[in-house]
Amino acid sequence: MTSIQTPGLLTFTIAILVFFAGAGINRAIPALRTFNIPEAVTGGLLAALVTLIAHRFFNIEISFALEARDMLLLYFFTGIGLNARLDDLVSGGRPLLVLLILTVVYLVLQNLIAAGSVALLDLPEGLTVFLGSASLIGGHGTTIAWAPLIAERFHVANAMEVGIAVATLGLVVASLVGGPIARHLITRYDLKGPKVEVAVVGLPQRGEDSARDDVSHVSLLRTVLVLNAAILIGYIVDELLGDVALKLPLFVVCLLVAIVLTNTVPRLLPRLIWPTRTRALALVSDLSLNIFLAMSLMSMQLWTLGGLGTSLVVVLAVQTVAAVAYIIFVVFPAMGKNYEAAVLSSGFTGISLGATPTAIANMTAVTKAHGAAPRAFIILPLVSAFFIDIINAAVIGYLAR
DSSP: OEEEEEOHHHHHHHHHHHHHHHHHHHHHOHHHHHTTOOHHHHHHHHHHHHHHHHHHHHOEEEEEOOHHHHHHHHHHHHHHHHTOOHHHHHHTHHHHHHHHHHHHHHHHHHHHHHHHHHHHTTOOGGGGGGGTTTTTTTHHHHHHHHHHHHHHHHTOTTHHHHHHHHHHHHHHHHHHHHHHHHHHHHHHTTOOOOSSOOOSSSOOSSSGGGGOOOOOHHHHHHHHHHHHHHHHHHHHHHHHHHHTTOOOOHHHHHHHHHHHHHTTHHHHOTTSOOOTTOHHHHHHHHHHHHHHHHHHHHTOOGGGGGGOOHHHHHHHHHHHHHHHHHIIIIIHHHTTSSHHHHHHHHHHHHHHTSOHHHHHHHHHHHHHHHOOOTTHHHHHHHIIIIIHHHHHHHHHHHHTO
């Protein structure tokens, strides 16, 4: 087996090419646009298939240096925080609580499905965690963190491999079903986005506003400067939280720092030009998200899925059906059965099956086509990347007893 490791700059360049490849495919296949499949998902899955072919038929294992990906994640979520005005946060209080409750209920349901499937299919008991919320809601990070303990406690030698494979497949499924779910809900209930476009992530695909371009090198540099300042403060706050034994994901810390800054600095310094809801910030956020997602998907080692037996594939299929049904019949009505609820429904696939960036990518694709939903971009990351991680850890700890 020949191993090829691409350095950081080459990885970043390939990710850009992967995005353009996905954009070209989406233009050539109208159905992909119709169902709001993000360009980075299309291109990233194509690149992952290429690496699979190289591994399977040419004995070449391609891996990518992903340091830039982590920085792009910080840029993206800091940008989300800079767009969070106080009135949005206040109005988002009840929807935030409702979405959190819905997510907790689904977390329990997902683990019950996993436990029942393990019992019916006579699979090792230790796999319950990795067929449920550890891998699907928790993603790769949670899987890697808990795999050694599960492997030792339940004597499951391949716990890490199964968990990573399930998390990877869940990420793929979440990337593909979010857009169609939103399309179904928007069409069935004749939902409309706001008439006045608000720049949050990316720019609208059509309309008069999309033809106007007031972005300059000055506005972009000003935006990047504010983002960098917020991220640097985020690093400091993260260190301080670590000193008091409170550990949060760094991108959540940066998100919270940005929320505080955007609701204080403009009031204290009203003459200061601030990037909230500007086209420059929307473009930087869009670029960061798309390249992050392209890197994440193109770096998937799909050959690791070959270890999944038929039983595990069946369980994942059941989990997918359950997630889609829960979103359509529970999440959408509970969140108000309106346009924003449809956008949140597309993002809930990332909570239930994939990861927070996948959820945001799905919502971004929908809002580009149908109109902005600013509050959705605030409450969903807080639920999926903050509150639910704490609750999920407690549930996994209970299951791993």
